[in-house]
Amino acid sequence: MFLAELYKAACSLTVWVVMGATVVAVCVFSYALGVPGPQTASMLAMLLGVWVMGAEYPSGAIMASLVAAADRRRLLGAQVCCVAVMAALPVVVAMLVMIAVSNPYTSFEGTPLSAAESVALAARMGLLLTLVALVGGFLSVLLRSALSAMILAVLVIGGGQLLLIFVPWILTGGGSGGLLLPEWVNAVLPNAVFTRLLGGDFAIWSSWWDSPGMTYVEALAWVAPAACGAYWRMIHADF
Numbered sequence: 001m002f003l004a005e006l007y008k009a010a011c012s013l014t015v016w017v018v019m020g021a022t023v024v025a026v027c028v029f030s031y032a033l034g035v036p037g038p039q040t041a042s043m044l045a046m047l048l049g050v051w052v053m054g055a056e057y058p059s060g061a062i063m064a065s066l067v068a069a070a071d072r073r074r075l076l077g078a079q080v081c082c083v084a085v086m087a088a089l090p091v092v093v094a095m096l097v098m099i100a101v102s103n104p105y106t107s108f109e110g111t112p113l114s115a116a117e118s119v120a121l122a123a124r125m126g127l128l129l130t131l132v133a134l135v136g137g138f139l140s141v142l143l144r145s146a147l148s149a150m151i152l153a154v155l156v157i158g159g160g161q162l163l164l165i166f167v168p169w170i171l172t173g174g175g176s177g178g179l180l181l182p183e184w185v186n187a188v189l190p191n192a193v194f195t196r197l198l199g200g201d202f203a204i205w206s207s208w209w210d211s212p213g214m215t216y217v218e219a220l221a222w223v224a225p226a227a228c229g230a231y232w233r234m235i236h237a238d239f
Contacts, residue, residue: 001069001074001075002078002081002082004078005082006082006085006086008056009052009082009086012052014051014055015048015051015086018044018048019048019086019087021044022041022044022045022048022090022091022129023090023091025037025041026041026091026094026125027094029041030095030098030104030105031098031104034105034106034110035106036091036095036105036121036122036198038125038128038194039191039195041091041125041128041129042132042194042195043154045087045129045130045136046132046135046136047136047153048083048086048087048133049083049087049132049133049134049136049137049140050136050137050139050140050146050149050150050153051140052082052086052133052137053079053082053083053136053137053138053140053141053230054139054140054141054143054144054145054146055146057144057145057146066234072235075234076230076231076234076235079137079141080134080137083130083133083137084130084133084134086133087129087133087134088125088126088129088130088133089126091122091126091129092122092123092125092126095118095121095122099115099118099119099122103115103118105117105118121198124197124198124199127197128194128195128198131194131197131219131223134223134226135153135222135223135226136149136150137230138227138229138230139152139226139230141234142226144233187207187209187218188209188218190222192210193218193222194222196215197215197219
């Protein structure tokens with residue numbers, strides 16, 4: 001069943017375009033800034049997940065898949081594995097190739113990362129993109145619409161980024177003092193949580209809320225509601 005889902009996704013031009021755009025974005029950020037561009041790559045990965053798991057809903061082709069599947073749980077599991085492979089594998093391979101040819105990754109201070117540190121960064125980038133893509137995929141199943149899921153995904157990621165950057169600036173009067181957001185609010189926003197999964201300079205923490213252990217808990221907390229909703233929709237409520 002996994003191979004069937006992988007084949008269906010591989011036959012979609014949209015999947016290849018989004019997957020290629022993700023790899024290109026990571027390569028450009030890697031060589032231009034020394035980091036893999038997690039924010040841009042996350043947005044594209046979420047859209048990829050939406051399309052891989054939700055492309056059959058607009059045409060109604062999902063009916064055939066549900067009828068053909070002896071166990072809907074196996075179908076959902078196959079889609080999850082497909083999203084994980086297509087979101088993470090191309091980027092991880094591209095990063096490993098760049099590391100082998102001319103390691104472009106540096107710390108925020110400009111110090112080159114060792115090969116081991118760069119490989120670890122590539123592995124964590126794969127995890128980040130997998131989780132974000134799964135959020136998008138689960139939303140498409142929950143909403144039964146790839147388009148609605150794409151809009152919601154853009155609002156979640158884009159809205160999180162706006163909150164992370166502009167709200168503290170506004171509330172502090174542009175840095176001139178004023179009302180501060182509680183520290184935990186910034187720490188638990190989805191953009192901040194998923195970015196901290198990269199570790200290293202991305203995961204410098206100053207409180208319990210953004211500690212490494214809590215980061216993984218918070219990341220799972222963002223994924224779990226969408227996962228539970230998608231499971232309920234496909235197993236118990238769909239058609």
